[in-house]
Amino acid sequence: MTVQEQKLEGEFRYVNSRLITNSEEIAFYQGNHREQLTLLASFFKLTRHLRNFLNFRVMMGFIDNIVAKYVAITVGFYAVSRPFFAVDHNLLTKGTENDRFKHYYTYGRMMVKMAEGIGRLVLSGREMNKLAGLTARVTQLRSVLEDVQRGKYTRTMVEKNVQNGNGPPALLAPGAGRIIYQDKIIKFDKVPLVTPNGDVLIKELSFEVKSGINVLVCGPNGCGKSSLFRHLGELWPIFGGTLTKPPKGKLFYVPQRPYMTLGTLRDQVIYPQTREEMVRRGRTDEQLNRFLEIVQLSYLTTREGGWDAVEDWMDVLSGGEKQRIAMARLFYHEPQFAILDECTSAVSVDVEGQMYQYCREMGISLFTVSHRKSLWKHHDHYLQMDGRGGYVFEAIDSDTQQFGS
Numbered sequence: 001m002t003v004q005e006q007k008l009e010g011e012f013r014y015v016n017s018r019l020i021t022n023s024e025e026i027a028f029y030q031g032n033h034r035e036q037l038t039l040l041a042s043f044f045k046l047t048r049h050l051r052n053f054l055n056f057r058v059m060m061g062f063i064d065n066i067v068a069k070y071v072a073i074t075v076g077f078y079a080v081s082r083p084f085f086a087v088d089h090n091l092l093t094k095g096t097e098n099d100r101f102k103h104y105y106t107y108g109r110m111m112v113k114m115a116e117g118i119g120r121l122v123l124s125g126r127e128m129n130k131l132a133g134l135t136a137r138v139t140q141l142r143s144v145l146e147d148v149q150r151g152k153y154t155r156t157m158v159e160k161n162v163q164n165g166n167g168p169p170a171l172l173a174p175g176a177g178r179i180i181y182q183d184k185i186i187k188f189d190k191v192p193l194v195t196p197n198g199d200v201l202i203k204e205l206s207f208e209v210k211s212g213i214n215v216l217v218c219g220p221n222g223c224g225k226s227s228l229f230r231h232l233g234e235l236w237p238i239f240g241g242t243l244t245k246p247p248k249g250k251l252f253y254v255p256q257r258p259y260m261t262l263g264t265l266r267d268q269v270i271y272p273q274t275r276e277e278m279v280r281r282g283r284t285d286e287q288l289n290r291f292l293e294i295v296q297l298s299y300l301t302t303r304e305g306g307w308d309a310v311e312d313w314m315d316v317l318s319g320g321e322k323q324r325i326a327m328a329r330l331f332y333h334e335p336q337f338a339i340l341d342e343c344t345s346a347v348s349v350d351v352e353g354q355m356y357q358y359c360r361e362m363g364i365s366l367f368t369v370s371h372r373k374s375l376w377k378h379h380d381h382y383l384q385m386d387g388r389g390g391y392v393f394e395a396i397d398s399d400t401q402q403f404g405s
Contacts, residue, residue, distance in 0.1 A: 001053050008046040015042045015262065028233050028253035028339075031261070031272030038262050177238025181247045184211035184336055186232070186367075191241035193224045193231065200389070201227055204241065207383065207393040211336055214366040214378060216396070219385035225369050229253065229339050232367075245337075252335035256342035258326035260313035265304055268313055269328050283332070291331045294358050295324035296351050319346040327355050331362065340368045349374050 019026065019035055026035055177191060186209045193202040201224035209215055217225050230236040232245060233253060245251060261271050269288050270278045285307055292298050300321070301307060317325065323346050330338055338359065344352045349372070356378040359366055368375060376382075376396060384392045 001049075001056065004049055005046075005053060008042075008049050012042045012046050015039055018262070022259045024235065025253075025255050025257070025259040026272075027235055028229075028255065029259065029272050030248060031259075034261065034272040034274065037274070174237035174239060177240045178242045179234070179238060180242060180244045182244050183246055183250070185209070185244055186246070186251075186337060187242075187244035189242040189244070191231065191243050192239050193227045194236075194239040195227060196236055202385065202389055202391060205391065206241075209337075209365065209367075209381070211365050212363070213380045214360070214368065216376060216379040216382045217367060217369045217385075218371070218382060219391075220387040223385035223387035225385065226341070229341060229367070229369075232339065246335075250336040251339070252330055252333055252337070253339045254326045254330055254341065254343040256323075256345060258322045258329075258343070260317065260322060260325070262312075263310065264307060265301065265309050265311075265313070266307040268325050269332055271329060288328075288332065291328040294331065295328050295355060297321060297324050297328065320348075323347055324351070324355075330364070331358065334362060335364060337365045337367065340366055340370070342369055342371075344370070344372075353378070 015038060019039065026032065174196070188205045188207055190204045190206055192200060193205055194200050201222075205228070217228065219225055227236070231238060231243065232251065259271075260268055266275060266278075266285070266288065269291065270283070273281075288307065289298065289301070292300060304311065304316070313322075313325075323343055326343055344355065347355075352372075353374070356366070356375065360378070366379070368379060379396055381393065381395050
């Protein structure tokens with residue numbers, strides 16, 4: 001039972017560590033409900049085993065107490081009584097039988113109570129230390145949650161190196177912006193790109209993209225490409241202006257490092273949905289096979305043993321296979337807009353071109369981050385950030401397509 005307990009605890013820790021490691025990808029996928037089901041399933045397996053194990057320990061403890069406690073007391077009383085059986089002992093030669101019995105009972109009870117007192121003292125000290133540690137951790141957690149609820153972060157929301165004349169720096173308040181949900185459009189209207197700790201990447205970002213237009217986002221590292229998508233995905237608060245975007249479920253994110261959930265091969269394509277939700281949508285395994293054919297992974301079901309095969313897909317699949325699974329996942333969900341964040345870096349150029357062409361056929365508008373020159377022909381506009389707070393949003397013509405990178 002101990003071996004099984006350690007195994008289930010290890011699985012539960014593994015599920016939690018995966019959740020922490022891939023938290024941003026899961027948040028972009030809106031996979032919180034699916035991950036909650038996985039986490040609770042692992043937790044209930046562990047608690048069910050622990051409940052059985054505790055019942056077993058109670059039974060064994062009951063037996064141990066009878067044997068250890070009462071047998072030990074019997075032995076102790078026997079040891080205390082030895083002097084009373086000696087013929088030349090003072091208690092036998094002096095005093096009455098009542099006195100001897102009184103001394104015998106008193107000394108025996110003193111030994112028992114002293115042992116109990118020392119044991120309780122040791123246990124109480126250990127439990128108090130444990131309680132103090134747990135209380136401190138809970139207090140820290142409550143403090144962090146309260147700060148997040150109030151929108152309070154470690155650093156003051158101050159724009160670096162920007163002064164209003166000789167006055168203090170301009171303050172930026174998280175949540176000061178406005179989000180409007182509207183189909184078939186993404187529009188930034190004077191929205192600052194600001195990290196949660198207060199770093200201003202772009203003071204005011206304004207552009208509009210309607211459904212059917214593909215945009216290539218480029219620029220140096222740290223210029224704000226990922227920050228743009230975090231604002232779009234509502235992972236970061238809006239510090240000003242107005243952001244117009246499709247409702248949740250109509251904007252999909254495909255990261256460079258695709259997240260593979262715990263479950264079957266089918267679960268990897270339909271994530272974050274469950275099989276029951278897939279059936280309710282009227283989807284079939286034949287349609288999933290079609291998506292795998294498009295990304296040239298039709299061999300996968302044969303190699304792994306069908307759609308119901310369960311593996312640790314993060315280790316089983318290669319980098320290119322995981323990226324193509326993520327694109328098949330995109331085709332399954334058919335959103336209005338998709339954010340592709342270097343998601344085909346491990347895929348060959350010809351397969352990449354087929355996937356982008358299929359996105360256009362399905363009517364999925366793309367925001368793509370990539371340094372591949374071959375992708376410019378699949379996009380209509382480009383958004384270039386210079387890393388110093390400036391940006392350019394323009395249509396792609398033959399010249400920019402030829403020399404862009």
